[in-house]
Structure formats: structure tokens, C-alpha cells
Amino acid sequence: MAQVLEFKLPDLGEGLTEAEIVRWLVQVGDVVAVDQPVVEVETAKAMVEVPCPYGGVVTARFGEEGAELPVGAPLLTVAVGEPAAHTEPQGSGNVLVGYGTSETPARRRRVRPTPAAASPAGRPDGTASFARTALNGTARARVGALHTEGPVPVISPLVRRLAREGGVDLRQLAGSGPDGLILRADVEDALRTRAALGSRTAEAPASTTHRPAEARPAAATASDTRDAGIRIPLKGVRGAVADKLSRSRREIPxxxxxxxxxxxxxxxxxxxxxxxxxxxxxxxxxxxxxxxxxxxxxxxxxxxxxxxxxxxxxxxxxxxxxxxxxxxxxxxxxxxxxxxxxxxxxxxxxxxxxxxxxxxxxxxxxxxxxxxxxxxxxxxxxxxxxxxxxxxxxxxxxxxxxxxxxxxxxxxxxxxxxxxxxxxxxxxxxxxxxxxxxxxxxxxxxxxxxxxxxxx
Missing domain, CATH: 3.30.559.10 (Chloramphenicol acetyltransferase-like domain)
Structure with a gap:
């Protein structure tokens, strides 16, 4: 009987705690070899390929291209062959980004997954859709409870500083990461929500103030102009450069x-x-x-x-x-x-x-x-x-x-x-x-x- 193993985003080293999925290199149903690269991710410092330490059939992927995942989040599941008696399937151990064996990866071939493989560990295939909902960079579902006591689990000091500078109370956030871990996107969503509420509050008195009719379109036009621009997220390499240069300007005379x-x-x-x-x-x-x-x-x-x-x-x-x-x-x-x-x-x-x-x-x-x-x-x-x-x-x-x-x-x-x-x-x-x-x-x-x- 095949056994389904879960491969999680490994520790990226150099203090990196999250990565963005740039491109999947395998599809559900593909056969992968041990240490074959399965996904290309972009961290704050480089774009690298992640090798999977297991060989077998890919049964599920977690996260769409463009989604940001924390270290330890599931990447994919692999159905491996039947293990020998009283033994567990062993991977290569090469789970760090950019590391793997010197063997040439096997050519991918498409197979039809078995019903057992389609629902790893008794979970329906909806786990992939849950990952897309919970971890997608544009629409993250709030999971986990508010942290009322003890330290607040935050994915990185950068996120904590972003919250502090933006005046966001981390205890009022329900993190969308594993076990309620607060991600950078959670803080950014809170900042955007507060800004939108502030904008509506600021515009409310204008609707009740008696102004000349010709003055109102000008205010609306200015607001439309501000909102009409192209918004480019500061993330990945560009975000890391922005953070480092800002820190340099603040700290170095x-x-x-x-x-x-x-x-x-x-x-x-x-x-x-x-x-x-x-x-x-x-x-x-x-x-x-x-x-x-x-x-x-x-x-x-x-x-x-x-x-x-x-x-x-x-x-x-x-x-x-x-x-x-x-x-x-x-x-x-x-x-x-x-x-x-x-x-x-x-x-x-x-x-x-x-x-x-x-x-x-x-x-x-x-x-x-x-x-x-x-x-x-x-x-x-x-x-x-x-x-x-x-x-x-x-x-x-x-x-x-x-x-x-x-x-x-x-x-x-x-x-x-x-x-x-x-x-x-x-x-x-x-x-x-x-x-x-x-x-x-x-x-x-x-x-x-x-x-x-x-x-x-």
C-alpha cells in the first residue's frame, strides 16, 4: 500500500522565514525522483528551486503561484511505494533550498493518481483549496484565535516592526499562518483596512457640508486620481532592498x-x-x-x-x-x-x-x-x-x-x-x-x- 508523505517548505537559512511561489515545476499526478526540484520560490534574497526529498507520485500541491508561504507550511504530498516491513520511507534528507544529490532527476511522466492518493492522510482534496484560501497573497482567510496572553507569534522581526510603525496592535489580529502565526500580509491587510475606513470617515463630513455644487467634483476627481495609479507590491527582492535601504538611511550617518x-x-x-x-x-x-x-x-x-x-x-x-x-x-x-x-x-x-x-x-x-x-x-x-x-x-x-x-x-x-x-x-x-x-x-x-x- 502506498504511503503519502507531506513535504513542507524547508528552513531557508540566512534568517529567511517565508517565500513566494514563483512557478510550480510539477503537476498533481507527476512522478518525481528523490531530490528532483518541484517548485521555484523567491525569497527576500534570491530565487531558488526547492528539491523534494521523496520519490513517488505527487498527490497534492499547496498554494498557487504568487502565494506567500511561511517556513514549515505544506508544499506538496507524495505517494511513495510500499515500504519494507517495520520500516518507514526515508527521504534523502536534503531539504534545504538549493541542495540535493548529484543524481540527474528522472523525466516527468503523467500517471493517474489512485483514489487513496487523491485524498492524502484521509483528507479530501479540499486541502489544496484551503491552502489557496488561507495563503493567497490577495485574499487570505483569517484563521486562529486572538492572542490575549503571552507573546504574540509573529513570523519575523520585520513584521513586528511593520506593525509597530503602522500602529497595529498584534493582539487584535488573527494570524493566517500555521497555528495562528501572524504573517506580513496580515499586518498589511490590517493597515489597508484601517486606511480605507479612515478615508471613508474623512469623506463623510463633506457629504453633509453645504458647499457650492461646483466644488464637489474637484474633490472627487482628486480622490479618483490617487486611486487610479498602479500598485506594485514591495515584496521579494524589491521588498528586501527597500527594507535594507530604509534601515541604512535611518541608522548610518x-x-x-x-x-x-x-x-x-x-x-x-x-x-x-x-x-x-x-x-x-x-x-x-x-x-x-x-x-x-x-x-x-x-x-x-x-x-x-x-x-x-x-x-x-x-x-x-x-x-x-x-x-x-x-x-x-x-x-x-x-x-x-x-x-x-x-x-x-x-x-x-x-x-x-x-x-x-x-x-x-x-x-x-x-x-x-x-x-x-x-x-x-x-x-x-x-x-x-x-x-x-x-x-x-x-x-x-x-x-x-x-x-x-x-x-x-x-x-x-x-x-x-x-x-x-x-x-x-x-x-x-x-x-x-x-x-x-x-x-x-x-x-x-x-x-x-x-x-x-x-x-x-
């Missing part, structure tokens, strides 16, 4: 300094390196080498502030983040141990991470743990920027476009390849002298690459 530099010699050095017949060296890799050399001289900028301990923590290793624009928004992949890599290794790693970012295949580990960020906004055709620091880092180097400009070289006016460099830094970790020294050293290496060679 940043300042920016900038300088123009003559990059002619750096461009010539790169051309000579690429003409040697070896692997091509990316310009970003050269700036990364300059960054790591500068951070070795000015370690104050490779740090973060421990606000609770009121300490500046200087780090020994440089994990270099770089801004990458994708169809899903801006992400910041991290090159591990950038200080220990040469230009060729940096070029290869930049290419690998950029390709993974554009394909939406970066893992949470590849998007976290940065200690300093390099932002090449010159690719957008702009000269300068004052970016927001990637919290909790202490600084970010910006590189503008490199363009021919008039420049005084060797006492004469000439056309040179000029770039604007900017450094945005946390004023708590250092003063302007340190920041200026760092930026001046970077500019010197750009203008005279031999300066960098003397420090290696």
Missing part, C-alpha cells in the same frame, strides 16, 4: 567625497594585459584590486558598527559586494576573499555571479556577508552618484563612466580618459581625513597603476 581622476594609463595597462593572449581582464576587476589594496591601507573602511556594544568592528577579510542590475531589480552579489584574488580570478568570479544574478539563481549565501561594496554606475552612462551604503557595511566606492575630457597633463592641455570616483562612508567609523586618504590613494592607482604594483 553617511557622507560622500569625490574626485576626478585621469584613467588613461589604467586603460592602457588593461589593453596591454588583454593583448598578451591570456584571459581578458575586466575593468571592474582592476578597480576591485585597487579597492582591496586601499582597504589594506585604510582598514577602518572595511568594518561595521556594532550599535549595541557601541564598537567599530574592523574585519580581516574583504568580501567585496558589487551592484548588478537585473530584470528583478538591483542585487549585490558578494565576491568572497577578494583580497586574496588576482585580476584574472576576480574577472571570472564577477562573470559567474553576474550571470547567476541575471538568471535569478544566486543563493542566499552569495548575496550576504559583504564587507565593502564597489558600485560601477558608469555603465548607466552617468558620471557621479551619492549612493546609500549597503547596511551594515561602512563604505561604498562609486565609479562613474570613463569619457574623453580636457585635462592638464604634463603642463599642457590634452584630451584624456577621465573618471569620477566617489566614496560614501559611515562617519562613525572614520573622519574625513581617512576617507579622503582612501579616495586619494584609489585615484593615484587609477592615474598611475605602478603605484598599485609597489604595494603588492
Amino acid at each position: 553617511d557622507a560622500t567625497c569625490w574626485v576626478d581622476a585621469d584613467a588613461t594609463e589604467l586603460m592602457r595597462a588593461r589593453a596591454a594585459m588583454n593583448a598578451s593572449g591570456g584571459p581578458k581582464i575586466a575593468l571592474l576587476a582592476l578597480f576591485a584590486r585597487i579597492c582591496t589594496a586601499a582597504l589594506a591601507r585604510f582598514p577602518e573602511l572595511n568594518s561595521y558598527v556594532d550599535a549595541e556594544a557601541r564598537e567599530v568592528v574592523q574585519l580581516d577579510q574583504v568580501h567585496l559586494g558589487f551592484a548588478a542590475q537585473t530584470e528583478r531589480g538591483l542585487v549585490v552579489p558578494v565576491v568572497r576573499d577578494a583580497h586574496a584574488r588576482d585580476a584574472e580570478s576576480l574577472t571570472a568570479e564577477f562573470a559567474r555571479l553576474t550571470e547567476a544574478a541575471r538568471a535569478g539563481k544566486l543563493t542566499p549565501g552569495e548575496l550576504t556577508g559583504g564587507t565593502f561594496t564597489l558600485n560601477n554606475y558608469g555603465v548607466f552612462g552617468v558620471d557621479g552618484s551619492t549612493p546609500i551604503i549597503n547596511h551594515p557595511e561602512a563604505a561604498m566606492l562609486g565609479v562613474g563612466r570613463i569619457v574623453p575630457k580636457p585635462w592638464v597633463h604634463d603642463g599642457e592641455l590634452a584630451v584624456r580618459q577621465v573618471v569620477q570616483l566617489s566614496l560614501t562612508f559611515d562617519h562613525r567609523v572614520c573622519d574625513g581625513g581617512t576617507a579622503g586618504g582612501f579616495l586619494r590613494y584609489v585615484a593615484d592607482c587609477v592615474e598611475q597603476p605602478a603605484v598599485l604594483l609597489r604595494t603588492l
